[in-house]
Each structure stands twice: as C-alpha cells, then as structure tokens.
Amino acid sequence: MNLNQAARCLETLGNPTRLEIVRLLVRSGSEGLAVGEIQEHLGVPGSTLSHHLSHLVNSSVIEQEREGRVLRCRPNFQTLQGLTDFLMAECCQGVAKPGKRRKAG
Numbered sequence: 346m347n348l349n350q351a352a353r354c355l356e357t358l359g360n361p362t363r364l365e366i367v368r369l370l371v372r373s374g375s376e377g378l379a380v381g382e383i384q385e386h387l388g389v390p391g392s393t394l395s396h397h398l399s400h401l402v403n404s405s406v407i408e409q410e411r412e413g414r415v416l417r418c419r420p421n422f423q424t425l426q427g428l429t430d431f432l433m434a435e436c437c438q439g440v441a442k443p444g445k446r447r448k449a450g
Contacts, residue, residue: 346427357404361433377419
C-alpha cells in the first residue's frame with residue numbers, strides 16, 4: 346500500500362458511522378452481512394447507510410456481492426491488513442533530526 350492509498354482509506358474510516366460499519370463487518374468474518382442486517386445492527390437510515398457503504402466500497406475497505414435480491418457486504422481483509430502493515434512498517438526504527446541523515450545499521 347502506498348501513501349495515497351493509505352490516506353484514502355484513513356479518510357474513509359475517519360467517519361464514525363463508517364468505522365462502526367467496518368468494525369461490525371470485521372466481527373462478522375468473511376461471511377459478511379447483508380445490507381439489511383447492517384441496518385438492523387446500527388439503526389442507520391437506508392439512504393444514509395447506502396451513502397456510507399458507497400464510500401467504503403470506493404476506497405476498497407469493503408466489498409459487495411449481489412446474492413439474488415440480497416446485497417452482501419464483506420470486509421476487504423487484504424486492504425485492511427495492508428493499511429495496518431503500512432502504518433506499522435517503520436515502527437521503532439528511530440527518526441533522524443531535521444537536516445541530518447539517520448545512521449544505517
């Protein structure tokens with residue numbers, strides 16, 4: 346994941362309702378939940394939920410699949426893991442002072 350992709354994901358997840366949706370879907374596992382089930386759990390109006398789901402799909406945080414008349418949402422674990430890995434990639438490696446290069450090794 347690159348900086349722009351991470352920023353887009355974080356921007357999308359910066360909304361409390363969207364973050365709540367993703368956390369719910371992560372709890373549901375790879376089976377995911379139907380849109381109606383998400384609405385029941387969160388009590389979000391349908392049009393509002395649709396708006397938030399659209400943002401999550403567009404940033405690849407979740408995936409949607411039509412199953413007959415049901416629209417199922419699943420967390421995109423690859424994207425979520427990529428975001429976590431990106432954020433933690435340089436953990437505890439130190440920070441060089443401005444204008445100075447960090448010593449190698």
